Amino acid sequence: MAWNYRPSDRLLHVLPLHHIHGTVNAILTPLFAGSSIEFLFPFNATAVWERFAAPFLPSPEPNRKPITFFTVVPTVYNRLLSTFPSLDARTQEVAKKGISPENLRLNISGSAALPTPTKKAWSDLSSGNVLLERYGMTEVGMALSCGLPFASRVDGSVGWPLPSVEVRLVDTETGEVINEGEELDKDGKERDGEIQLRGPTIFQEYWRNEEATAKELVTGDDGKGRWFKTGDVAVRRHISSIQTSSEKDTSQNWANGPMYFIRGRKSADIIKTGGEKVSALEVERELLSLPEIEEAAVVAVPSGKWGQKVGAVVILKKGAEGKKGAWGPMDMRRALKDRLARYKIPQVMKVVDDIPRNAMGKINKKVLVNAVFVDETSGDEM
Template structure:
């Protein structure tokens, strides 16, 4: 059907945009595009038409596939001022009905130029198309399957958007690759998620009440064994749990016990310590697993399956088949093992650089941008593959107690990737989270963790505010608690400094503070910090520009 609609007998390498709800139909559509050896380009229904128009034009899509639900929007898109006019295929509803279909795969099938193209968020420039050939998708799935041990017994509850790497690969492609079952419950709704978790553990009369997924096909007798989400999802679940009935509270606590929910993962944004601890307390011992990844590389670093490996603030070790290194931001030198501390005793941070079969192929038809993001291998390196420069800064630290667990887990072949006691800790994005103030480097994520550990703080973002004197000032944007015993009506910069003086060295304590009602985030819980600075520190930015002008 897709090949016929594409007006050509050969779709090898052609781009096929598609807008289909998170459902059985979505899975069938993306696999059909890959089977046609085409490049699947997910189109988010939440995007306005101009953003969709940019993606369709930039990818030079030959065909747009739409479910009947989004037919009107795709027709509106095709009526806009597109550089080209892709063909349109509107699908009729295919009700999977929860039936497990047996599909015979060709062992020697030629995947051709098939793949997936995801678009970056475009926070600094126009979004770039990140091309993940099918071989890269397969490598990413195999890496995760080994590390996180997906299996046909797993039942994953999917609450994420599908135009990001987290939802598309971690929560869909990788579990399907291993035969796991996936149930969609999107868009995220805390009450619906709690009801779904609880369903198998309620009294029989109650468990017979069906809580449907978006395609109405979910079996409520299936225990959810795998859940991956962003920190804001866990925060919302924790906030709403106390509002559930006593019966529901007990059933949900049972559902998220380690014996039932074997793996709960948090990613796409930094996980605040209070959320991690509150989830562990509620689940009676289930520790959220943290990992690091991005659109261009899939998942790159991860903590291990053992609870002792889920060290607070750490993203663990390089995943199977992934090579990682740290490169000093000032000197460009590789920080070798054992060189993590300099001669003065100061911890050395560096940019995370990666290579391996899980790395993307290119930014779509942008060779200049692609070349600029890779660093050549060293002359004495037997492996000539270049390193991808992630733009994320981290440190490696030895963690006490992890090595004793590692000696036991090393007997399990699936966990031989966990390495030694030296684990990675993310400091933030080089462009937004490393604040250079008065000659010192401050990790915005470190300061955010301290702020979020305070009971009166509900949300926090630490940003770089321009300063003529310091270069950059550490700025804090916070949302205060408005309910419960820790609710406060106001919180001043002086209050903040008093509270943090015993937690952080002086130069890391924010110099300026703004209290707001909410901090805007995207679908993956991320904050555009440059936009936030322009919005809430506009007066500081104007004063800085004025001082520069007067200086000239």
């Protein structure tokens, strides 16, 4: 209902099949709705562009209808964007038509944080199509989503609880439930809270693992059932300028109230440095907005002085140079000084040729820290 799957949809499937994104979002749900699915394996960016373009060529192939639904991970969008300039002029022209809003009615990004520059670049290329972000996981399916109106797809937000899903934030420091209207502390700072979920779509237990079930499912005080502790941290914000529904589309009435913004995994993306908490995802978005950086991962580097310090692992774009040659840590700090509070700016940075990701585009940050910052000492702290 929330994404309006329909029999007329044609979904292009390029995802792995061992993950909920590829199985539930891109196979089971569209099949229940009567949609058509085309599989493209293995993934090839040029082949994807050619498929988007196919219906609009002068002599289109039979049965090559426009793709109307596309749901992938951010790394796929980045690959498509980087490959597009290598296409011939005719393919570029018709491929842009294929991903325009009048043909590709819904383009979704999920399973990892969407960099704002990627979202903007896709919108520019597609004549205004806006990527929709959502939040879910294996145990719960889809739990939060932005709405179908473009205006509801706010940068960095995963939107609102989907129909039938209950969501609460539990303060990561005090363990208190953050009720609506209590999003700021006494100093006016946003309160981080672990996302906890409840509802008929949430799993009941871990199969034959009573210990994990007892650890991750907590009984609610209202007697209405248990809450699942997701391990993900978010803040909740009121965005007053958004018009999320209309009289013509009552299916979007769920998309209202304060929106949720993911700060990251409690275990890997919330960095505690010198008494302050830093969202790795926030810093990554700012790094990726810099013209010199191709990819970035922000991690917690152990520190005797600060507890943890903010570290950045980056891949530079070809030709990236600073004032004294190769773009380095001081260039990074100068570029971020007007974008981030001082304590959020990475204290250490490593330039690499590759940042390992799994099939869903996710990074194991603990492994990355051990591999990249193994020789770091407290001497490089500011």
